Amino acid sequence: MSDLPPSSTGPPPQSAPAASVGSTGEAGREAPVSAEDVIQLTVALRPRGDTVCPSAVEVGQLSISSRSHFSRAQLVELRGAHPDDLTAVTTWATSAGLTVGDSRPGQRLLSLFGPAARLAEEFGVALEWHDLPQGRVRVARGEATLPEALVEPVVAVLGLDQRPVARPNLRRLPLPKPPGSLAQAAPLSFEPPALAAIYQYPQGASVAGQCIGLIELGGGFRPADLSSYFGALSLPVPVVTVVPVAGGDNRPTGSPDGPDGEVTLDIEVAGSTAPGARLAAYFAPNTDQGFLEAISAAIHDELNRPAVISISWGGPEANWPRATITAFDQAFQDAALLGVTVCVAAGDNGSSDGMSDGLAHVDFPAASPHVLACGGTRLVARGGEVVSEVVWNDLPLGGATGGGVSAVFPLPSWQRAAGVPPSANPGQFRGRGLPDVAGDADPQTGYRVLVDGEAAVFGGTSAVAPLWAALLARCAAALGRDLGYLNPILYQTLAARGVTRDITKGNDGAYSAAVGWDACSGWGSPAGESLLAALDG
Structure with a gap:
């Protein structure tokens, strides 16, 4: 189905x-x-309809060891x-x-x-x-x-209309100028490798053979920033392949508060939590045309072949025409059949997703049932151990994790036993619930980065997508195989095996955290070693 x-x-x-x-x-x-x-x-x-092709869900319900993903050449014949x-x-x-x-x-x-x-x-x-x-x-x-x-x-x-369709889901923590030491100016913030350790990312296996794709809709990065940043962390500077799409390219604006912040955050989080992995950054214009072209280019890239793709851009589902949503979702189904996992930020504006109509909204493309939607938490740690972790919600001033119930996608078969509530809106539509998982996103407990020569602390679910992408790349490296579409087995088998840290306190406005899955933190934040063990089982 x-x-x-x-x-x-x-x-x-x-x-x-x-x-x-x-x-x-x-x-x-x-x-x-x-x-x-x-x-x-x-x-x-x-997609052509004259061939026999399993659905993404049929493949996604199989254990990782029993999956057989299609090659890109095979997919042309099946779904081209x-x-x-x-x-x-x-x-x-x-x-x-x-x-x-x-x-x-x-x-x-x-x-x-x-x-x-x-x-x-x-x-x-x-x-x-x-x-x-x-x-x-x-x-x-x-x-x-x-x-x-x-x-x-x-x-x-x-392509007829060129208005921007997405926004980067990141928030910058205000700091004094000059901030001096970030550890002193933002004492609750983290260098990304510290988060990987707290979230128990698996160690040992080299990720040198892994490629993480990053979708970017503007801005760029400066190699000098990467050299300084990774040098300070005593980590190798990642190889970043720039892939221009539809006229896009690596074009830094010079301002960390613009799209440069998103691009560099993605690179520095993914590169430092999966050190040694190759990164492919797909730059495209911020239009629906550019966005789809970039996603499709990454999924079907025969040269770089990313096994995991991170998307930190999105916009309220209600603003997307149904035809465009369908085109995006069909591309994500391609990814599932090819063995490519797609991680998407769930939004930074709570259950309204920044809309002013008084209704609940979710972010797209995170709302697609064929992506891993990544929500946000506030994580406080001491000595490398979790002190507390709750749903990120600093509204009305500082943002909050996105999450809720799609008004477009019906409740997926694999989510029926998760306790997804009806929509908070009139009519109470029973749709796809999101997020699926979560991770640290509060700017106050955010990520220390270097953008356009400035030390900064960023939060937002923008950081959670590459954080999860890096974890999945490490798991794939340890298992020696691509993971692919995880949602069905996450809900039906993995979640019961402690692969996440359950978040039971907080809300995003219309939806509250609870034991088990909920519409503001999903199944919770990473428990990396447990996830690897469950995937290998």
């Missing part, structure tokens, strides 16, 4: 939005897009775009006066180019330039609809 949103059991209806409309920032000054401006679109197609679907789209595009770009059947993605006026007519939108806080971006006004020829084969069309 597939744990998909209702719309992803088949192609979206013709009236469904074909292109995402972002919601980050209010529109300012407007101007029409020139009719001759050439726009590049990404067309996401449905059907040649007839590619032909249908290219035939339509040619007849509409568009140019067909690169075709990636394995990723089910196709690039199209065309003048703005032609695309606006075909998809029924008005294209305008708007001045937003993030800069001047192209906005698609109106509900974009799929031309009749695309209704069957196409899941989503991305």
